[in-house]
Amino acid sequence: MSEPTDRTEPSAVVARRRGVSTLWIVPIVAALVGLWMVYYDWSHRGPTLRVSFNTAEGIEAGKTRVRMKNVEIGQVVDLRLADDASGVILTIQAEQHAAHLIRDDSEFWVVRPRVGSGGISGLSTLLSGAYVELSPGKSETRGTKFVGLDSPPVTPIGTPGLHITLESAGEENLSTGDPVLFHGMEVGSIEYVHFNTAERKTYYDAFIVEPFNQLVTDNTRFWFSGGIGLDLSADGVQLEIASVTALLAGGVSFDIPASVLPGEKITERTFFPIYPNKRAINRKQHKHSLKYVIFFDDSIRRLRVGAPVEFRGAVVGRILRTDADYPQITNLLEPSSRIPVVFEIIPALMGFPDTEQGKDTAEQRLRELVKTGLRGGMEFSSLITGQKYLELQYSTDHLDVLDQFNGYVVVPAINDQFGQLLVGVENTLASITDLPLTDLVQSATNALTAASSTLGELELSATELQGILADEEMHHLVGNLNNTLADMQGLAVDFSSGSTTHREMQQALQSLEAALQALQPVLDEVRQKPNSLIFGKKPKRDIKPLAPRE
Amino acid sequence: MNTFQAVAPLKGVLIVAVAFLWGCSSATAVDEYYSLVLASDSPSLVEPVAGAPRKLILDSVALPAYLQQAGIVLETENGQVAASTRNFWAEPLDDAISKALKDELSAQDDGLTVSGSDRAWSVKASCSIRFEFDRFHTSETSGTRSSGRFWISDGETVDKQAFFVATPLKGDGYEFVVRALRDSLAEVATQALDALMDRSECGFNKSSL
Numbered sequence: 124m125s126e127p128t129d130r131t132e133p134s135a136v137v138a139r140r141r142g143v144s145t146l147w148i149v150p151i152v153a154a155l156v157g158l159w160m161v162y163y164d165w166s167h168r169g170p171t172l173r174v175s176f177n178t179a180e181g182i183e184a185g186k187t188r189v190r191m192k193n194v195e196i197g198q199v200v201d202l203r204l205a206d207d208a209s210g211v212i213l214t215i216q217a218e219q220h221a222a223h224l225i226r227d228d229s230e231f232w233v234v235r236p237r238v239g240s241g242g243i244s245g246l247s248t249l250l251s252g253a254y255v256e257l258s259p260g261k262s263e264t265r266g267t268k269f270v271g272l273d274s275p276p277v278t279p280i281g282t283p284g285l286h287i288t289l290e291s292a293g294e295e296n297l298s299t300g301d302p303v304l305f306h307g308m309e310v311g312s313i314e315y316v317h318f319n320t321a322e323r324k325t326y327y328d329a330f331i332v333e334p335f336n337q338l339v340t341d342n343t344r345f346w347f348s349g350g351i352g353l354d355l356s357a358d359g360v361q362l363e364i365a366s367v368t369a370l371l372a373g374g375v376s377f378d379i380p381a382s383v384l385p386g387e388k389i390t391e392r393t394f395f396p397i398y399p400n401k402r403a404i405n406r407k408q409h410k411h412s413l414k415y416v417i418f419f420d421d422s423i424r425r426l427r428v429g430a431p432v433e434f435r436g437a438v439v440g441r442i443l444r445t446d447a448d449y450p451q452i453t454n455l456l457e458p459s460s461r462i463p464v465v466f467e468i469i470p471a472l473m474g475f476p477d478t479e480q481g482k483d484t485a486e487q488r489l490r491e492l493v494k495t496g497l498r499g500g501m502e503f504s505s506l507i508t509g510q511k512y513l514e515l516q517y518s519t520d521h522l523d524v525l526d527q528f529n530g531y532v533v534v535p536a537i538n539d540q541f542g543q544l545l546v547g548v549e550n551t552l553a554s555i556t557d558l559p560l561t562d563l564v565q566s567a568t569n570a571l572t573a574a575s576s577t578l579g580e581l582e583l584s585a586t587e588l589q590g591i592l593a594d595e596e597m598h599h600l601v602g603n604l605n606n607t608l609a610d611m612q613g614l615a616v617d618f619s620s621g622s623t624t625h626r627e628m629q630q631a632l633q634s635l636e637a638a639l640q641a642l643q644p645v646l647d648e649v650r651q652k653p654n655s656l657i658f659g660k661k662p663k664r665d666i667k668p669l670a671p672r673e
Numbered sequence: 674m675n676t677f678q679a680v681a682p683l684k685g686v687l688i689v690a691v692a693f694l695w696g697c698s699s700a701t702a703v704d705e706y707y708s709l710v711l712a713s714d715s716p717s718l719v720e721p722v723a724g725a726p727r728k729l730i731l732d733s734v735a736l737p738a739y740l741q742q743a744g745i746v747l748e749t750e751n752g753q754v755a756a757s758t759r760n761f762w763a764e765p766l767d768d769a770i771s772k773a774l775k776d777e778l779s780a781q782d783d784g785l786t787v788s789g790s791d792r793a794w795s796v797k798a799s800c801s802i803r804f805e806f807d808r809f810h811t812s813e814t815s816g817t818r819s820s821g822r823f824w825i826s827d828g829e830t831v832d833k834q835a836f837f838v839a840t841p842l843k844g845d846g847y848e849f850v851v852r853a854l855r856d857s858l859a860e861v862a863t864q865a866l867d868a869l870m871d872r873s874e875c876g877f878n879k880s881s882l
Contacts, residue, residue, distance in 0.1 A: 637765070640742070640743075641743060665757050665758050665759050665760070666749065666755060666757075666813060667845060667846060667847075668811045668812070668813055668814070668842060668845065668849075668850050669813060669814050669842070669845045670841065670842035670843060670845050671814060671815065671816065671841050671842070
């Protein structure tokens with residue numbers, strides 16, 4: 124049996140600890156690390172950009188990289204359609220170290236395989252996939268929204284050089300990337316092409332790299348340099364062949380006109396017209412000209428617009444119009460119709476100043492000259508091409524009043540070259556009339572008398588010669604001569620090498636030689652013993668060869 | 674006096690004259706003519722095979738002056754040479770040797786056509802051969818001797834080779850001399866063909882024969 128006990132149970136004294144448990148250190152440290160990581164990420168994250176493109180071909184969110192000079196500077200993190208579905212918008216997370224490159228004027232484009240007139244590019248992306256390339260800007264302000272380029276920029280931003288704008292209303296055209304050439308060397312390229320429908324002109328933004336930009340002056344002229352130009356003008360046939368580079372790539376060339384010193388250098392964007400060819404840049408440009416009209420009765424075929432107007436070989440103007448589209452002309456097919464040709468005379472080419480005053484003075488002087496006989500006529504400039512030009516010349520006709528047509532002073536025409544030929548014949552006849560013909564006729568009569576006497580003697584001689592030739596003996600003689608010649612010819616054939624006679628003669632000679640050889644012993648014997656012919660020769664003993672004995 | 678009595682003294686003179694002339698006349702000599710071509714039983718007169726694969730031009734056969742006579746030459750025991758006065762070649766000896774050599778060369782090589790230099794313009798042969806004889810005669814007792822040299826030319830290079838053939842006579846007389854000389858030409862032709870075997874540019878090779 125067990126005994127009761129009075130022992131009391133000990134109790135634990137719970138002491139309340141003051142302060143924070145050390146265990147909290149772990150989550151605090153973890154939170155701090157997390158915060159630090161967030162800060163680190165935030166502090167190293169570059170700007171977030173939005174770039175719009177027409178298409179997202181080859182681009183994938185989370186994969187496509189953004190590069191500059193093949194160094195990765197960001198990544199496409201999001202890709203979505205634009206609100207109006209006109210394109211795509213890429214969200215690019217750039218890295219901090221590249222933030223300073225991203226400016227308002229920075230440019231983005233997608234690098235992918237391209238085949239164009241400038242060659243093949245982006246082949247490396249066939250394996251690695253497309254990527255977005257950045258061309259850094261120079262603007263002071265940063266940008267976050269950009270419009271991506273469809274193709275790589277022709278000239279990277281920041282390239283030193285000169286931007287100019289070229290304009291052309293002609294049929295020739297250039298494309299983006301076409302070269303700008305100086306003496307056949309590529310010094311720049313066409314960056315942008317824009318056609319202005321209102322002006323019906325094409326404008327080309329071109330960039331010329333340093334140091335060639337210093338070649339562009341205010342009197343520089345540009346011309347289309349591609350291809351081969353064949354000009355059949357009144358000046359004849361002219362063939363113009365561009366350099367090999369220009370032939371292959373086309374483009375535009377520039378230079379200053381011949382015999383002209385370089386002008387002031389261009390430092391800012393300037394507009395330049397493009398001339399059709401190099402020859403055109405050397406044509407002097409004059410501000411003032413006087414327009415006239417001339418009517419022709421004959422065909423004006425091959426009198427082309429632009430053909431020169433000349434005076435004694437010097438060019439003083441050019442043809443402006445050869446059509447008959449005037450309200451005054453109602454029926455061109457009337458027999459009496461004449462074809463109007465409008466031409467201009469440039470006062471500066473006549474020696475007058477290229478000013479309004481010079482123009483007025485020239486006009487006044489030309490009116491006087493037309494009244495006193497200045498006329499125009501068509502002339503052939505090239506018999507090969509048949510091109511014509513207008514030649515100013517003087518006649519003896521005078522006018523009291525000048526005619527007008529469609530506002531132009533009418534310069535009377537000297538009819539075609541046939542008419543001019545008639546005038547020349549008339550003048551020649553007049554000169555002949557002035558010759559001392561009586562004396563000439565007398566001298567000619569005397570000469571004819573003498574010639575008649577000589578001819579009579581010649582006739583007698585001819586008669587005698589005819590008699591000789593008609594003689595029968597002469598005929599026989601000629602016949603005998605012919606027969607003799609034929610016989611000689613036959614003889615020559617008979618004795619020619621290889622003929623039967625020749626061969627027979629050769630054989631006969633050989634036989635004769637053999638006979639003489641056979642006679643030689645006899646002759647030797649007679650020489651040694653002359654009486655041997657009578658008494659004979661004691662025959663020599665003919666030694667008989669013997670076979671060897673056994 | 675009758676006519677017979679008148680001519681009687683002349684008759685005696687006539688008889689004496691005839692006797693004198695008879696006495697002056699020499700004995701009738703019988704000349705013999707020999708041909709090298711006919712001296713052989715070989716098919717020497719057979720025409721060359723048309724279109725034979727090998728063609729050769731026999732350019733010339735040269736003889737020393739002492740052999741250029743009609744009489745067949747004999748060398749005496751004391752080293753002198755004498756031409757027979759009754760045994761002659763039927764044609765010039767160089768022509769005869771040339772024909773005989775052509776026959777022998779063609780006969781020993783069925784595929785060979787040998788032409789003379791007079792036909793060289795019409796025969797497209799790559800090689801030619803030329804012979805020069807020093808000896809082509811007989812001795813009194815020790816048979817015939819044929820010696821000399823020949824040249825083989827392909828137009829660029831020329832090979833020279835000497836030959837010497839001694840042929841014993843099979844009987845006495847010039848008939849056997851001619852046969853022996855013909856046999857010696859057969860041996861010379863054999864030596865020439867052997868030399869041609871070494872000239873592949875002439876179209877020959879060891880298996881040609």
